[in-house]
Amino acid sequence: MSATDRAPHAPFAVTGARVFDGERVVEGVAVLVADGRVAGLVSPAEAHAPEVVDGRGGTLLPGLIDAHAHPTGDALALAIRFGVTTELDMFTVPERLGDQRERAAARDDLADLRSASTGATVLGGHPSQLIGLSFREQFPVVTGPADAARFVRERVAEGADFIKLLIDDGTATGHPSPTLTEETARIVVATAHEHGLLAVAHATGEQNALSAVRAGADGLMHVPMDRPPEEKAVAEIRDAGVFVVPTLVTMGSMAGDLTGQDVADDPRARPLIPADWHANLCRCWQFGGPGSLRNARDVTAALHRAGVPLLAGTDAADVGVLGTAHGVSLHQELRLLVECGLSPVAALAAATSVPADRFRLADRGRIAPGLQADLLLVDGDPTTDITRTLSVREVWRRGRRLGD
Numbered sequence: 297m298s299a300t301d302r303a304p305h306a307p308f309a310v311t312g313a314r315v316f317d318g319e320r321v322v323e324g325v326a327v328l329v330a331d332g333r334v335a336g337l338v339s340p341a342e343a344h345a346p347e348v349v350d351g352r353g354g355t356l357l358p359g360l361i362d363a364h365a366h367p368t369g370d371a372l373a374l375a376i377r378f379g380v381t382t383e384l385d386m387f388t389v390p391e392r393l394g395d396q397r398e399r400a401a402a403r404d405d406l407a408d409l410r411s412a413s414t415g416a417t418v419l420g421g422h423p424s425q426l427i428g429l430s431f432r433e434q435f436p437v438v439t440g441p442a443d444a445a446r447f448v449r450e451r452v453a454e455g456a457d458f459i460k461l462l463i464d465d466g467t468a469t470g471h472p473s474p475t476l477t478e479e480t481a482r483i484v485v486a487t488a489h490e491h492g493l494l495a496v497a498h499a500t501g502e503q504n505a506l507s508a509v510r511a512g513a514d515g516l517m518h519v520p521m522d523r524p525p526e527e528k529a530v531a532e533i534r535d536a537g538v539f540v541v542p543t544l545v546t547m548g549s550m551a552g553d554l555t556g557q558d559v560a561d562d563p564r565a566r567p568l569i570p571a572d573w574h575a576n577l578c579r580c581w582q583f584g585g586p587g588s589l590r591n592a593r594d595v596t597a598a599l600h601r602a603g604v605p606l607l608a609g610t611d612a613a614d615v616g617v618l619g620t621a622h623g624v625s626l627h628q629e630l631r632l633l634v635e636c637g638l639s640p641v642a643a644l645a646a647a648t649s650v651p652a653d654r655f656r657l658a659d660r661g662r663i664a665p666g667l668q669a670d671l672l673l674v675d676g677d678p679t680t681d682i683t684r685t686l687s688v689r690e691v692w693r694r695g696r697r698l699g700d
């Protein structure tokens with residue numbers, strides 16, 4: 297059957313595997329799949345299906361969600377090889393969004409996506425430095441409070457699933473740049489909320505992150521890295537009820553402190569990574585400024601101790617945006633989250649049920665009856681050893697096995 301054939305596929309059961317259901321480990325169950333959905337978690341004796349997948353020695357997980365990515369070109373095909381079945385696109389341009397969406401809807405051998413479309417920023421503000429690299433030409437911007445609502449309405453009309461705003465004066469990277477004022481940001485957020493959409497913010501420095509929180513943003517799409525954690529700032533983020541997507545792999549790359557070489561050269565990953573992406577993973581930026589991976593990790597750890605919900609995301613974009621690659625970088629991010637104090641189970645939830653809940657993706661992120669059968673089977677037990685997520689045995693999207 298071809299990957300583009302959307303005819304229903306045969307029901308199957310996965311037996312003998314440990315099951316991580318998105319929140320916790322469930323032992324001694326088989327998972328039944330029919331019509332592209334999870335039909336039930338049953339006792340092994342009840343696992344009657346035309347096809348039985350022997351999961352012994354492995355762990356079955358919900359397909360992973362990368363809560364911060366920028367899929368273009370072949371990104372969604374690369375992501376799904378590593379068990380990432382959904383990417384949340386945090387900045388794109390409309391023509392690219394349409395293309396990625398159509399392909400993801402038609403094919404089960406690509407990850408799915410949700411998108412902010414174009415994020416709200418000012419002329420010359422982040423990510424304008426990527427014009428010529430990730431973007432061919434100037435994208436729409438917000439000129440001030442008077443046209444902030446118009447900007448959001450245009451994104452809603454394009455079919456944005458959530459609204460992204462960018463507050464970055466360049467403090468963390470030592471490159472001063474113009475940015476949204478808190479007043480304009482507040483209008484962007486309020487307009488998103490009027491349309492029933494989340495508003496999530498890019499910020500890489502503490503003051504910018506707090507501006508986003510004060511403007512009412514629902515989530516921070518990076519962890520601030522310009523200074524060590526400050527109790528007051530952590531408390532303000534916690535009290536506002538926002539979630540944080542640390543994107544440690546990208547913060548580390550921006551600071552010049554981290555590449556993806558370890559995962560890139562892992563024998564389980566290397567054969568799946570095209571040469572240009574492999575080279576991209578093995579490099580990093582060198583922006584300068586006070587930003588550091590150490591600060592990013594320490595702030596992430598402090599946020600976790602304070603009870604702030606953390607989501608796994610990579611900020612993987614194009615070849616040329618250094619230090620990341622789609623799919624594989626999420627596995628590196630999960631390890632970094634565990635190093636920041638999350639248990640392996642909490643890290644896995646940060647890539648499954650937590651992003652599903654926060655981004656209102658009610659049809660995925662868990663293994664539960666009625667949910668989409670986006671599944672990942674790995675060798676070993678990533679609920680006790682997070683490095684096992686990279687031991688991918690099988691991936692299914694909407695109940696279809698990758699490679700069939």
Ligand SMILES: [Zn+2]
Nearest residue numbers: 364386387611
């Ligand atoms: Zn991004």
